Amino acid sequence: TQEDLRALPSDERESAAKTKVNEEAARPFDFATGPLIRGQLLQVEDDEHILLITQHHIISDGWSIGILLREVVALYSAFSQNEVNPLPPLAIQYADYAAWQREWLQGEVLQSQVDYWQAHLSGAPALIELPTDRPRPAMQSYQGDTVPVMFDNELLSGLHDLSKRHGTTMFMTLLSGWSLLLSRLSGQDEVVVGTPVANRNRQELEPLIGFFVNTLALKIDIADAPSVSELLGRVKALTLSAFDNQEVPFEQVVEAVKPPRSLSHSPVFQVMLALNNTPSEDAIEVPGLTMQPLTQKHSTTQFDMTLSLTETESGLVGSIEYASDIYDRETIARYGVYLNNLLTSMVADEQAPVNTLNFIPEAERTQLIETFNDTAQDYPQ
Secondary structure, three states: OEEEOOOOOHHHHHHHHHHHHHHHHHOOOOOOOOOOEEEEEEEEEOOEEEEEEEEOHHHOOHHHHHHHHHHHHHHHHHHOOOOOOOOOOOOOOHHHHHHHHHHHOOHHHHHHHHHHHHHHOOOOOOOOOOOOOOOOOOOOOOEEEEEEEEEEHHHHHHHHHHHHHHOOOHHHHHHHHHHHHHHHHHOOOEEEEEEEEOOOOOHHHOOOOOOOOEEEEEEEEOOOOOEHHHHHHHHHHHHHHHHOOOOOOHHHHHHHHOOOOOOOOOOOOOEEEEEOOOOOOOOEEEOOEEEOOOOOOOOEOOOOEEEEEEEEOOEEEEEEEEEOOOOOHHHHHHHHHHHHHHHHHHHHOOOOEHHHOOOOOHHHHHHHHHHOOOOOOOOOO
């Protein structure tokens, strides 16, 4: 559909466009009749449009967005110059993958992966007991907010060097630091962190639009106070074994593990880590047109906290999405500082026991140890 907003006064168009965007995002899909993808073009000025493409998650994942964008750009560039469709035919379709997966992921193969997750998550805590600003409500409202985080190039370079020395990926190193912080804050020796995986483990799947992504629940054990080096090795081994068993859908893992169920929190894990490496573009130039993404503020969340990071020329940039039912923005911003300090400590001394690494800023440390303990009182002799 197409809608022209130029009839409105110029000072009202931006507000009207935002309303249209929010309405389109909130409009439900009908699974019985479809379609599961919609398009709407809003004309705001003579030379400015907003293109809304709304897809249900069941047909698209984060990787697919980059593919869709590149294909739209290629088609627009060709058609605007009266050229033919430049996209090569796909070797396989998503339906082919779905049929192959259904045929392959059953019997012994499926049972082997289910057995792995049952063993891995055996004895895992049902709930991470992080300090919160408010009691957890009996039922989640899924209201959320985000706090930006950034780790500068100096720290990023140090993390790369640390990873290289221990044969870990950046994801494994960040998972080690994030899990360690969660353990230190919660006082729990074991923490479970969820992470999304692209699940495109064959080259033929890379150009396909569809829902491939899966979620892995990784249980990190820090009970014996390992050194930074030992923790990195432990997380590396765990991550590799988890990736070898990534095909079984997370919903089936939950059914097999049978964790305690509660409306107040998500099952198995409540905190996530996502290191984004999906194809994306910030601004795109095509003949006669400049395209850039429309940024939207997140107001919902499925989990207590989700740390999302992307490696850029400026360093590691991202955000912590959090449940505003239980956390204040200031608390989450403080956690971001904690993580920065903890990763810096890991880089500085990889042989140190992880329970000795400092992550509290000096001013806060002084407040905790000295100011709060300044309770001297004169008593009669």
